[in-house]
Amino acid sequence: MANTNAEHQTGERIAYLTRVQCFSASHRLHSLGLSDDENQRIFGKCNNPNGHGHNYRAEVTVRGKINKVTGMVINLTDLKECIEEVIMVPLDHKNLDMDVPYFANVVSTTENVAAYIWDGLVKILPVGEMYEVKIYETDKNIVVYRGE
Numbered sequence: 001m002a003n004t005n006a007e008h009q010t011g012e013r014i015a016y017l018t019r020v021q022c023f024s025a026s027h028r029l030h031s032l033g034l035s036d037d038e039n040q041r042i043f044g045k046c047n048n049p050n051g052h053g054h055n056y057r058a059e060v061t062v063r064g065k066i067n068k069v070t071g072m073v074i075n076l077t078d079l080k081e082c083i084e085e086v087i088m089v090p091l092d093h094k095n096l097d098m099d100v101p102y103f104a105n106v107v108s109t110t111e112n113v114a115a116y117i118w119d120g121l122v123k124i125l126p127v128g129e130m131y132e133v134k135i136y137e138t139d140k141n142i143v144v145y146r147g148e
């Protein structure tokens, strides 16, 4: 019978490695491109002027070859440092709209939070390794972003 083992065929294996990071932040959904009435109609309670908060959960997935010598796609110690720099330092215990310059004119939806984290990580991780950012804004509201 033919050997369908990936390593046998190509000499290498590809794996996906995910690191979970939780952070807390407040925000208000409000678009500078809309009137106050439109903001209220579209975003409803999430347009409350004084904001509201979430305990976000970020799942960062990298994809790559399992290094034959180290047995790793990426050293988790290095991935943790990248996540600290891109997620924890700028976002944790912050008001996204007021403390993070990126969100001064970008609505702080979960889609845009995921894109922000993607853009930050893709700059500092090895080329081609970033695979997916998944953000849980609540247990029920989840966004996946893959850089498309």
Ligand SMILES: Nc1nc2c(c(=O)[nH]1)N=C([C@H](O)[C@H](O)COP(=O)(O)OP(=O)(O)OP(=O)(O)O)CN2
Binding pocket: 029, 046, 052, 108, 109, 110, 111, 137, 138, 139, 140, 141
């Ligand atoms: N497309 C998006 N729509 C909405 C987003 C978003 O990020 N992307 N975000 C919000 C608000 O931030 C809001 O906080 C969501 O909270 P809520 O609806 O209260 O959360 P739940 O669904 O978990 O709560 P339920 O009370 O069970 O509905 C709104 N829209």
Ligand SMILES: [Zn+2]
Binding pocket: 027, 046, 052, 053, 054
């Ligand atoms: Zn919210």
